[in-house]
Amino acid sequence: MNKFHPSWVAAAATALLVACSGGGEGDQSARVEYGKMVTFGDSLSDVGSYNVGVIASMGGGRYSINTGDKVNWTELLATTVGVDALCPAETGLNSAPELGGPVATVDHAGCYSYAQGGARVTNPIGPGNAALLALGDPSGALGQLTKPVVEQIGRHLAAVGGSFAADDLVTVMAGGNDLFMQLAAFEAMVGAGMPVDQASEAVVTAMGQAGAELAAYVTTQIVANGATHVVVVNVPDAANAPAFLGSPDTQALVTAMLTTYNGQLAAGLAASSDKVLLVDAYTVSQDQAVHPTQYGLSDVTHPACDLEHMPLATSLACTVDTLVAGVTETWQYADTVHPTPYGYKLLAQLVTAEMSKKGWL
Amino acid sequence: MKKTLTSALMLTALALASNNALAQDAGTVAVKFGYNQIMPQVSSGDLSAPSMPGTKIDVKEAGAPIMTLTYMYTPAISFELYAGLPYEHEIVGDGAIKGVGKIASVKQVSPTLFAQYRFFDKESTFRPYVGLGLTYAYFYGEEGSGNLTALTNPGGDPTLLEVDDAWGISPQVGATVKIDRNWFVDMAVIKSFIKTTSHLSTGQSIDTKLDPLAVSLSVGYRF
Numbered sequence: 001m002n003k004f005h006p007s008w009v010a011a012a013a014t015a016l017l018v019a020c021s022g023g024g025e026g027d028q029s030a031r032v033e034y035g036k037m038v039t040f041g042d043s044l045s046d047v048g049s050y051n052v053g054v055i056a057s058m059g060g061g062r063y064s065i066n067t068g069d070k071v072n073w074t075e076l077l078a079t080t081v082g083v084d085a086l087c088p089a090e091t092g093l094n095s096a097p098e099l100g101g102p103v104a105t106v107d108h109a110g111c112y113s114y115a116q117g118g119a120r121v122t123n124p125i126g127p128g129n130a131a132l133l134a135l136g137d138p139s140g141a142l143g144q145l146t147k148p149v150v151e152q153i154g155r156h157l158a159a160v161g162g163s164f165a166a167d168d169l170v171t172v173m174a175g176g177n178d179l180f181m182q183l184a185a186f187e188a189m190v191g192a193g194m195p196v197d198q199a200s201e202a203v204v205t206a207m208g209q210a211g212a213e214l215a216a217y218v219t220t221q222i223v224a225n226g227a228t229h230v231v232v233v234n235v236p237d238a239a240n241a242p243a244f245l246g247s248p249d250t251q252a253l254v255t256a257m258l259t260t261y262n263g264q265l266a267a268g269l270a271a272s273s274d275k276v277l278l279v280d281a282y283t284v285s286q287d288q289a290v291h292p293t294q295y296g297l298s299d300v301t302h303p304a305c306d307l308e309h310m311p312l313a314t315s316l317a318c319t320v321d322t323l324v325a326g327v328t329e330t331w332q333y334a335d336t337v338h339p340t341p342y343g344y345k346l347l348a349q350l351v352t353a354e355m356s357k358k359g360w361l
Numbered sequence: 362m363k364k365t366l367t368s369a370l371m372l373t374a375l376a377l378a379s380n381n382a383l384a385q386d387a388g389t390v391a392v393k394f395g396y397n398q399i400m401p402q403v404s405s406g407d408l409s410a411p412s413m414p415g416t417k418i419d420v421k422e423a424g425a426p427i428m429t430l431t432y433m434y435t436p437a438i439s440f441e442l443y444a445g446l447p448y449e450h451e452i453v454g455d456g457a458i459k460g461v462g463k464i465a466s467v468k469q470v471s472p473t474l475f476a477q478y479r480f481f482d483k484e485s486t487f488r489p490y491v492g493l494g495l496t497y498a499y500f501y502g503e504e505g506s507g508n509l510t511a512l513t514n515p516g517g518d519p520t521l522l523e524v525d526d527a528w529g530i531s532p533q534v535g536a537t538v539k540i541d542r543n544w545f546v547d548m549a550v551i552k553s554f555i556k557t558t559s560h561l562s563t564g565q566s567i568d569t570k571l572d573p574l575a576v577s578l579s580v581g582y583r584f
Binding site: 024025026027028029030031070073075076077078079080284287291293294295296297330345346348349350351352353355356357359361 | 410411412413414454457458459460461462465466502503504505506507508509510511512513514515516517519520521
């Protein structure tokens with residue numbers, strides 16, 4: 001049997017072309033099994049605290065382009081880790097009469113999304129709070145509840161018997177409203193005659209304190225009370241958001257305030273690294289502004305929502321029907337600071353990548 | 362792998378029982394069975410937008426039983442076809458997503474046809490050889506993961522992937538050691554130059570040079 005037989009080749013070739021079924025989605029479950037998600041923070045994590053009254057009537061509720069679908073990064077993350085869909089722990093609005101009047105505040109048992117638009121770290125008065133009306137800030141007409149993060153955490157602990165579950169996935173993202181309120185304070189101080197340098201130093205220092213306070217709440221209120229998976233996202237680079245473009249002085253101040261805030265936050269969390277994941281949204285958002293195409297972003301400088309013609313100039317009331325002409329799905333900003341659904345998706349992607357690296361997904 | 366090695370050893374033992382030499386002469390046909398370990402030496406491109414800058418992948422090594430068919434065209438020149446069972450490789454994150462672990466898996470078979478030159482006399486016990494092969498890398502059975510979906514489409518539909526098939530050139534060095542007139546042991550090292558592109562259902566893609574190094578140990582029988 002010294003002859004080379006062609007049928008062998010055919011047999012070998014057939015053996016090669018074994019089952020060639022198409023690909024699949026594989027195992028979609030996360031490596032860590034979470035029981036539920038608990039979120040603390042501000043508008044960037046709000047899943048509908050103010051989706052009542054005038055906001056509900058406008059089809060809003062999320063600080064983005066409201067599509068009727070999940071848009072916030074925390075909602076996307078909930079789907080990714082396979083827990084129940086998020087729902088706001090508290091709803092309500094203290095709206096002025098011209099905005100339909102107040103809507104009673106309601107607690108929702110079994111809902112653990114405490115993040116509220118306008119919320120600050122410690123101070124209970126954030127943007128859109130009704131108390132601001134008396135101070136001459138018209139944003140107060142909307143009457144956002146703006147319960148600060150420290151109060152949000154306390155409310156949760158009270159609701160669940162004082163401790164987090166070991167299988168909770170906790171997210172914390174706040175600081176943006178401290179920035180806005182401190183900027184307003186800066187204007188007021190300068191308006192009252194304080195030298196700019198001195199006023200700048202005051203608000204930068206205040207931001208650093210807020211960052212340190214948030215870190216302290218995470219370690220002493222969240223981790224110390226049993227949470228083992230706490231994702232803390234720092235404040236994205238608002239200096240490059242449409243709100244501040246074209247005002248270099250303000251941009252420089254915003255940069256100083258946010259780097260100080262984020263620095264204090266990081267310093268305060270450094271010791272609890274095994275239970276806390278600090279996600280650096282600041283650096284990535286800076287890169288997004290400089291290299292938008294890398295992130296598939298087609299516009300990083302204009303609000304997609306038609307703020308000039310909307311009855312309420314905020315993405316909270318923005319829908320697919322209130323956009324400026326020419327908006328595509330890949331714009332970064334819905335209003336002057338809040339992301340579009342695509343922008344939130346990029347944020348979610350950043351968070352999931354970091355969680356995955358830490359073995360939390 | 363254990364099983365395969367055990368049977369290989371049994372074949373070797375059987376082979377040692379007889380002792381008549383069969384030359385690697387023109388017209389001789391031989392088959393080999395063995396085990397091949399493929400170690401991709403990946404040089405990854407970046408995942409296309411939208412992605413974190415420098416999002417790369419790595420492909421882990423995999424092993425599987427192989428079968429080869431050799432035809433001696435002359436006492437020195439041979440042709441050899443490598444075939445075998447599929448390999449399953451893990452695809453893991455690298456670059457900006459280094460540390461995320463497994464993001465997908467893919468199966469492949471890569472039949473290769475070699476032209477070989479064998480040194481020394483046809484009766485030699487030890488015959489080293491060099492070869493140059495043409496490889497067709499056939500990828501199939503791609504499976505995504507929760508990780509891949511989380512990284513590319515969080516909160517959305519599971520991300521699927523597809524790896525393009527590819528042709529490659531495969532230089533080879535190896536040697537046979539004769540046991541008796543029919544049986545021999547063969548060891549070979551093959552480097553393949555293979556470049557492919559993986560496509561995600563999100564519309565993203567990533568170019569990857571796999572350039573695997575493969576090492577095989579086989580037991581052969583000459584007819």
